Amino acid sequence: MLLSILVRSVFMAGSMLAGALLAAGAGHAQGSGSATLDAIRARGQLVCGVAGNVPGFALPDSQGVMRGLDADSCRNIAAAILGDANKVKFVPLTTTNRFTALQSGEVDLLVRDTTWTLGREANLGLLFAGVNYYDGTAFLVKKATGVKSVKELDGATICVQPGTSTELAIDDYFRVNGLKFTPILIQDLSEIQGAFLSGRCDAYSTDGSQLATFRATQPSKNDLVLLPETISKEPLGYVVRKGDDKFFDLVRWTYFATLIAEENGITSKNIDSFAATKVPELRRLLGLEGDMGKALGVDNKFAYNVVKQVGNFGETWDRNITVIGVPRGINALWNKGGLQYAPPMR
Ligand SMILES: N[C@@H](CCC(=O)N[C@@H](CS)C(=O)NCC(=O)O)C(=O)O
Numbered sequence: 001m002l003l004s005i006l007v008r009s010v011f012m013a014g015s016m017l018a019g020a021l022l023a024a025g026a027g028h029a030q031g032s033g034s035a036t037l038d039a040i041r042a043r044g045q046l047v048c049g050v051a052g053n054v055p056g057f058a059l060p061d062s063q064g065v066m067r068g069l070d071a072d073s074c075r076n077i078a079a080a081i082l083g084d085a086n087k088v089k090f091v092p093l094t095t096t097n098r099f100t101a102l103q104s105g106e107v108d109l110l111v112r113d114t115t116w117t118l119g120r121e122a123n124l125g126l127l128f129a130g131v132n133y134y135d136g137t138a139f140l141v142k143k144a145t146g147v148k149s150v151k152e153l154d155g156a157t158i159c160v161q162p163g164t165s166t167e168l169a170i171d172d173y174f175r176v177n178g179l180k181f182t183p184i185l186i187q188d189l190s191e192i193q194g195a196f197l198s199g200r201c202d203a204y205s206t207d208g209s210q211l212a213t214f215r216a217t218q219p220s221k222n223d224l225v226l227l228p229e230t231i232s233k234e235p236l237g238y239v240v241r242k243g244d245d246k247f248f249d250l251v252r253w254t255y256f257a258t259l260i261a262e263e264n265g266i267t268s269k270n271i272d273s274f275a276a277t278k279v280p281e282l283r284r285l286l287g288l289e290g291d292m293g294k295a296l297g298v299d300n301k302f303a304y305n306v307v308k309q310v311g312n313f314g315e316t317w318d319r320n321i322t323v324i325g326v327p328r329g330i331n332a333l334w335n336k337g338g339l340q341y342a343p344p345m346r
Pocket of ligand 1: 163164165188210
């Protein structure tokens with residue numbers, strides 16, 4: 001056990017060093033002060049790690065264009081840095097290889113329905129720069145089992161993907177409640193869904209958003225029941241490597257800019273009607289005064305480009321999440337009873 005932890009941490013330190021060198025290689029002394037920003041500018045493209053197979057988050061449409069909340073979060077960052085939301089290369093990652101891909105520099109940014117936890121920040125050398133979806137672990141069962149609550153799953157087999165915080169959340173909840181379960185660990189998404197449908201496990205557990213979508217798209221949806229409990233907090237969001245504070249700032253404030261735009265009713269459609277606004281914060285947001293972009297190492301029009309090309313947070317939510325039938329819930333803005341809150345842009 002001890003040996004495996006040691007081997008793992010040596011491996012991790014090694015791959016992080018390689019990632020840092022890789023990223024630094026593209027930047028030079030006269031760069032922006034951010035190796036990641038310099039590398040993105042030099043190649044003219046943001047390389048963004050996504051799931052690539054999760055409806056609502058990242059899934060190619062019939063034209064092969066990556067769609068979803070995570071895909072649009074990547075586009076936000078490309079628009080902020082390069083002025084063009086389309087300059088993104090999407091790299092599909094699994095739940096198990098996503099962190100090494102970010103650590104090693106294979107991707108600049110990870111937005112892959114990934115939960116913010118202490119371990120992922122403190123042990124993996126990563127930072128969460130924004131939460132684009134406050135989610136939670138839930139359970140799906142077959143109606144025929146008669147199970148109506150997670151507490152009735154004592155002794156059950158539960159299908160869960162390895163390397164996820166879902167696994168850890170179930171462990172915690174079952175321990176607290178004196179329940180036992182057997183995890184059936186399956187990496188591949190269609191395989192795990194097939195395993196659940198064919199009865200290899202009594203329940204299927206992951207982020208509630210995914211279970212709701214999965215259920216809604218099944219011909220047998222009326223035979224499937226989403227249990228009422230949400231047993232954990234799963235804040236999903238934008239992840240960057242530690243050690244590049246400038247890039248972290250940029251990602252975080254780009255996400256905040258999408259919230260500030262929504263809060264002030266600025267959308268992709270009406271943004272140009274604010275060109276003569278006298279509201280100080282909006283003038284700063286739109287790059288009319290204040291050098292906010294400059295402070296972040298990008299153009300002062302960075303937030304304008306993001307909102308004009310991708311939309312404010314609410315537009316992105318509606319386009320990707322409302323359409324799959326999931327309500328905004330706690331992801332509403334703070335002044336509408338939700339958790340989405342941006343500090344002042346000044
Ligand atoms: N948010 C959790 C769970 C992530 C997770 O399980 N994602 C699943 C369902 S949303 C997924 O991406 N499945 C697609 C795949 O792995 O191919 C975490 O960060 O560990």
